Amino acid sequence: MIILIFFVGLWYFSLFSQTFFQHRYAAHGAFKMNTFWERFFFLFAYITQGSSYMSPRAYAIMHRMHHAYTDTDKDPHSPSFSSNVFSMMWHTKTIFEGIEKGSIPIEDRFTKNLPE
Numbered sequence: 273m274i275i276l277i278f279f280v281g282l283w284y285f286s287l288f289s290q291t292f293f294q295h296r297y298a299a300h301g302a303f304k305m306n307t308f309w310e311r312f313f314f315l316f317a318y319i320t321q322g323s324s325y326m327s328p329r330a331y332a333i334m335h336r337m338h339h340a341y342t343d344t345d346k347d348p349h350s351p352s353f354s355s356n357v358f359s360m361m362w363h364t365k366t367i368f369e370g371i372e373k374g375s376i377p378i379e380d381r382f383t384k385n386l387p388e
């Protein structure tokens with residue numbers, strides 16, 4: 273039972289950190305944090321998300337692209353231009369890696385006001 277509680281708790285913490293840190297904070301700049309709390313939630317996201325951890329910077333850029341190009345062929349995460357969910361996720365992964373490695377061009381508007 274304790275193991276089940278541990279994994280369910282970890283799953284909820286990972287959902288919280290993705291929503292709070294990568295999405296609302298990094299991508300949307302919905303609020304500000306000082307350096308201490310930014311580092312705290314960076315580490316919190318890294319620990320709670322484990323192998324599904326995503327760089328806040330790359331996530332923010334990709335998410336801003338998603339909002340700017342919703343359901344067009346430039347949307348990095350749209351089911352409208354994929355034949356199934358697996359090809360959509362593969363496309364998303366490819367774009368995400370391109371952002372992380374700097375191998376795809378990124379418009380300046382997607383990198384404005386990113387957290388350090």
Ligand SMILES: [Zn+2]
Binds near residue numbers: 299335339
């Ligand atoms: Zn959003």
